[in-house]
Amino acid sequence: MTAVTVPAGVEAPRLGSRIRWGVSDTLTLTRRSLLVWLRVPAYLMFTVIQPVMFVLLFRYVFGGAIPVNVPGGYVNYLIPGIIAQTAAFATFGTAIVLAQELKKGVIDRLKSMPIARSAVLTGRLVADTGRMLVTILIIVGVGYAVGFRFLNGFGPAVAMVVLATVFGVAIACISAYTGLAIGDEESVQAFGMIWLFPLTFVSSAFVPIASMPGWLQAFANHQPVTFVVNAMRAMALGGQLEPTLWPNLWRSLIWLAGIFIVFLPLAVRAYRRAS
Amino acid sequence: MSQFNGVDGQPAILVEGLTKSFGEVRALRGIDLSVPRGTVLGVLGPNGAGKTTMVRILTTLLLPDGGRAVVEGHDVVRQAAAVRRSIGLAGQSAAIQEELTGRENLEIIGRLYHLRRSQARSRAVELLEQFELADAADRAAKTYSGGMQRRLDLAASLVGQPRVLFLDEPTTGLDPRARLGMWDVIRSLAAAGTTLLLTTQYLDEADELANEIVVIDHGLVIAAGTSEELKNRVGGDVIEFTVPDRHRVGDAVAAIAPLGKGEDEVGGEPHADPETGVVSVGVGSRGSDALTEAVRILDGAGIATRGLTLRRPSLDDVFLALTGHAAEEEDQPGSRRRGPRGRRRADGDRADGDRTDGDRTDSDRTDSDRTDSDRTGSEEIARSAS
Numbered sequence: 126m127t128a129v130t131v132p133a134g135v136e137a138p139r140l141g142s143r144i145r146w147g148v149s150d151t152l153t154l155t156r157r158s159l160l161v162w163l164r165v166p167a168y169l170m171f172t173v174i175q176p177v178m179f180v181l182l183f184r185y186v187f188g189g190a191i192p193v194n195v196p197g198g199y200v201n202y203l204i205p206g207i208i209a210q211t212a213a214f215a216t217f218g219t220a221i222v223l224a225q226e227l228k229k230g231v232i233d234r235l236k237s238m239p240i241a242r243s244a245v246l247t248g249r250l251v252a253d254t255g256r257m258l259v260t261i262l263i264i265v266g267v268g269y270a271v272g273f274r275f276l277n278g279f280g281p282a283v284a285m286v287v288l289a290t291v292f293g294v295a296i297a298c299i300s301a302y303t304g305l306a307i308g309d310e311e312s313v314q315a316f317g318m319i320w321l322f323p324l325t326f327v328s329s330a331f332v333p334i335a336s337m338p339g340w341l342q343a344f345a346n347h348q349p350v351t352f353v354v355n356a357m358r359a360m361a362l363g364g365q366l367e368p369t370l371w372p373n374l375w376r377s378l379i380w381l382a383g384i385f386i387v388f389l390p391l392a393v394r395a396y397r398r399a400s
Numbered sequence: 401m402s403q404f405n406g407v408d409g410q411p412a413i414l415v416e417g418l419t420k421s422f423g424e425v426r427a428l429r430g431i432d433l434s435v436p437r438g439t440v441l442g443v444l445g446p447n448g449a450g451k452t453t454m455v456r457i458l459t460t461l462l463l464p465d466g467g468r469a470v471v472e473g474h475d476v477v478r479q480a481a482a483v484r485r486s487i488g489l490a491g492q493s494a495a496i497q498e499e500l501t502g503r504e505n506l507e508i509i510g511r512l513y514h515l516r517r518s519q520a521r522s523r524a525v526e527l528l529e530q531f532e533l534a535d536a537a538d539r540a541a542k543t544y545s546g547g548m549q550r551r552l553d554l555a556a557s558l559v560g561q562p563r564v565l566f567l568d569e570p571t572t573g574l575d576p577r578a579r580l581g582m583w584d585v586i587r588s589l590a591a592a593g594t595t596l597l598l599t600t601q602y603l604d605e606a607d608e609l610a611n612e613i614v615v616i617d618h619g620l621v622i623a624a625g626t627s628e629e630l631k632n633r634v635g636g637d638v639i640e641f642t643v644p645d646r647h648r649v650g651d652a653v654a655a656i657a658p659l660g661k662g663e664d665e666v667g668g669e670p671h672a673d674p675e676t677g678v679v680s681v682g683v684g685s686r687g688s689d690a691l692t693e694a695v696r697i698l699d700g701a702g703i704a705t706r707g708l709t710l711r712r713p714s715l716d717d718v719f720l721a722l723t724g725h726a727a728e729e730e731d732q733p734g735s736r737r738r739g740p741r742g743r744r745r746a747d748g749d750r751a752d753g754d755r756t757d758g759d760r761t762d763s764d765r766t767d768s769d770r771t772d773s774d775r776t777g778s779e780e781i782a783r784s785a786s
Contacts (some may be wrong), residue, residue, distance in 0.1 A: 146514065153511045164540070230495035237459040238483040238560065240512050277759045 138163065147241035154235075154248025155255070158222070162256055172218065172260050176211040177267050182269045183207070183331060191332050196276055196364050204268035205285065205357040206330030209350060212293030213325050215257045217317050219249060219297045220304030224313045227305065227371050227399050246396050250297055258292045259288055277363030285360040292353045295381045296321075298388040305395035330354045349380035406541070410473055412437045412564050412595035413458065417467035420453055427453040429619035430467065435612075437563075440586075440596040442610025444603065444715070450619040451599040453674060455568045456595070459489045472563055476654055488562030492569045494549035495556070498542035502533050502552050505541060506559060514561040527555040531585060547578025554585060554678045583608060603715035613715075617723050631713045637687050638717055639694050640680040641708040652679050655701045659683050659690050673704050682713065682721075 142249050180203070188199040195202045220286040226232050235245050265286070267271075302316065307313045327341060328334075328350035334342050345351055352373045359370035413435040426460070427450045435441040445451050456462040458469055460480040463693055468475060474482040486694065496505050503524050514741030528534045531551040536544060541552055550570065557565060570586065571579040600606050606613050607627045608769040614622040623630060643652045653670045660669055660681045670681035682692035691710045698705055704773055 140523065149514070150512060153508060157500070157508050160504065208679065226491075230491040230493050231497070233456075233459075233461055233491055234489060234495040235512075236461055237484060237487065237489040238509075238512060239481060342495060354419045 143241070147244060150241045150244035151247045151251060153250045153286060154244055156250060158252035159255060161279075162252070163188060168218065172215055172256060173263055175214070176207060176264050178261065179210070180204070180207055180264065180267050180271060185259070187331075191336075193333055195366065196270075196357070196362055197274060200268070200272045201274065201276070201362055202358065203331065204273040205289075205361050206328075206354050207268075208264050208289050209354045209357060210286075210325040211260055211264055212289050212348070213296045213321055214252065215260055216297040216300035217314065217321070218256070220252045220300035220307075220313045220317055220371075221310055222307050223249060223301055223304035224310045225306045228310065232396075232399055237343075242397075246301065246392060249301065250294060253297050254290060254294055257297075258290055261289055261293075275361050277361060281360040281363065285357045286372075288353065288357055288360065291381060292349075292377070293383040295388075298356060298385060298392050302388050302392040302395050304312055305392060305399050308399065324348065325350055329358075346394050349377065349384070352377040352380060402751060410437075411435055412439075413441070413597060414470040415454070415467070415785075416460070417602070418454065418457065418464050418469055419466040420450075420462070420464050420708060427619055428457075428464070431619070431621055431634060434596060434625070435595060438593045439611045440590045440598060440609055442606030442613040443597065443599040443616060444601070444606045444613055445616035446601055446721070449618055452568055453619075455489075455491075455566050455597070455599060457564055459487055460484055467608060473782070485560075486563045488556045488557035488565045490550075490557040490558060490565070490567050492572055494541075494546075494553040496541050496549060496552050498549075499540060499570075500529060501538050501549050502541055502544070502555075503537045505552060506555060509556050509559040515559075517783055523559055527558060531555045535626075545578070547574055547581055550574060550578070550582060551585060553665045554582075558589075562594070564597070565589065567596065567598045569599055569601065571602065579605075603719060605716050610648050615719065615722060623718070627715065630715065633718060633721065634683060636684040636713070637690075637710055638680050638713045639683050639691060639693075639708070639710050640678065641698075641705040643645045643677040643679060644704060646674065646677050648680065649674055649677055651701060652698065652703050652705070655697050655703065656681055658692055659694060659697070676678050680717065682717070684708075 183203050184200055188203065191199055191202075193199050193202040199236060223232075232245060234278060275285075303314050303316055327337075327345050329345065330350060334345045334351065337345055355369055355373035356377050359366040359373065410436045413433070415433045418428050418431040419426070431454060433443075434439070443451050445613055449760065453462065457464045458471060458476060460476050460483050463477060468477070470476070471483045472486040474486065476483050486691070492723070497508075500508070506524035506527055506682075507520045510523050511517070513520075515523060525534075525537075528537045531554065533544075533548060533552060533555070536548060541549060554567075567586065569580050574582060583605070586598070588597070590603070591611070595620065596609075598606070598609060611624065611626065612622050613627055614632060623633070625633075639656070643649045643651075649672050653672045656670055656679070660683065670679055672679045688711055691708075698708075
């Protein structure tokens with residue numbers, strides 16, 4: 126083989142450069158994932174078209190039949206809920222791609238290379254967070270086109286997007302865990318349906334919980350999506366919802382912290398054991 | 401280059417008493433092997449023999465239960481990071497990003513090896529040329545043929561210029577032409593001085609590419625040596641013929657058995673496949689004399705035969721002699737692929753179920769004492785598993 130000088134990176138790492146490499150490896154893998162996402166129109170379609178369809182469906186088909194008591198009517202009620210659901214559904218991709226990479230041996234290849242051990246998982250999560258953020262902003266734009274308005278100023282609007290994203294990343298940890306633990310694309314997708322659909326629909330995202338039967342209210346009133354969506358709605362709309370912000374926000378943060386504490390280590394462990 | 405390697409006497413890969421179990425299944429039951437620098441070791445065995453498990457341990461993807469493994473002087477458990485800096489791995493499927501181009505795939509791997517952007521770029525160009533992918537460099541890898549994808553995968557495993565390269569069944573699933581192309585590539589890597597460990601279930605592949613071969617079955621090394629040495633263990637030349645009347649296969653075996661026991665004490669028990677009626681017997685170096693005698697005996701016994709031939713032993717014969725069953729057992733759906741060795745496939749279909757006492761005696765005779773007792777254990781495992 127003709128000589129390209131053996132790169133400095135092939136020498137033993139010093140402690141100081143480890144962090145730099147960890148960041149560099151993560152960014153390389155993030156770039157790789159985003160490149161793939163941009164290269165496949167179907168991915169873009171799935172992550173953008175589907176939530177847009179939901180916006181139109183609920184705004185114009187179901188919305189008229191759902192009475193809500195928020196300033197600006199149902200469209201203002203709907204958009205924060207759709208955004209939370211979109212963030213959660215975006216993690217289907219996280220789980221499916223990890224399962225695919227596992228099956229194809231991509232993860233084996235990466236694990237056999239001298240790269241930062243955390244980079245594969247963090248690269249995936251960073252890329253998916255970027256993807257999620259783009260989708261959220263598109264939904265905000267579509268929301269504006271169908272009549273949604275932020276009524277509480279710019280700062281809280283940004284805070285709402287941030288909360289939606291942090292929520293999405295927490296869900297992405299669960300999805301990453303399922304993807305790596307199950308390791309089969311179709312099973313992962315089917316399993317995603319089983320937990321993500323009830324979690325997002327049986328909440329305050331689309332309809333007032335008071336309209337549900339009592340046994341379902343018991344679940345809907347205490348699950349994280351409800352707290353997150355209520356907090357997002359209070360941030361976006363303010364006014365009469367202002368008093369509901371803190372009770373929902375602190376419950377959201379406790380839930381999200383709990384999800385991170387449980388599922389991030391599980392995902393890391395599943396990655397280490399994955400084969 | 402190879403004559404400068406291993407001056408310190410340290411092998412590129414050293415494996416001692418390696419064991420690994422998955423629940424009840426003992427995938428590796430004490431593997432020992434050593435690969436000198438700059439050589440090619442062929443690890444030969446049927447599906448489920450433990451080949452992939454061993455490669456996964458040597459490439460730090462899996463922790464062993466016992467024993468130790470050292471790659472380029474680094475322990476795979478305690479110095480995994482150092483091992484990863486010296487190895488390349490190409491697994492059973494093409495571990496490439498199909499949506500990206502060949503060039504992008506290699507550049508990203510280069511960046512992960514911390515090459516500067518310009519270095520990663522030139523390394524990618526170099527490898528694309530070496531693997532005859534330059535024309536397809538800017539096409540998405542999903543448009544590549546199977547052979548091209550595997551070549552790209554192999555190129556990816558070489559970006560970091562590994563001193564030791566692990567190829568886990570590099571030609572499984574390729575058509576015969578792509579397979580020959582892959583062989584050329586592997587030969588050129590070996591010629592450039594890379595130490596190679598290559599697993600395969602194709603006997604001709606190991607014969608073609610490897611300096612040394614170890615045969616693995618049920619998690620144990622049951623034989624090791626050069627292709628020539630292994631073939632000699634069968635007992636030199638082989639006489640083979642087909643008995644069209646299946647009821648007379650047993651008679652034919654009994655009749656020609658004396659041929660396998662020449663004065664030179666090489667040779668072996670005859671082998672018969674009751675389904676295809678193919679009978680073979682090792683006849684040492686008594687080649688054409690034995691052939692004449694075979695004609696006389698069979699004629700005298702009134703057994704009609706077809707295609708009576710004298711041939712050099714293949715590794716197929718070796719595997720049959722060592723294990724009592726053919727190498728390419730089709731016990732997993734993934735292994736159902738047509739290859740150039742159609743007849744041995746037929747043997748493989750017979751698998752363990754029809755093994756006769758005659759088979760067992762034969763393989764016991766061929767094995768050394770140590771592997772003999774171990775192998776009996778492996779048969780028990782095989783039986784209890786089936």
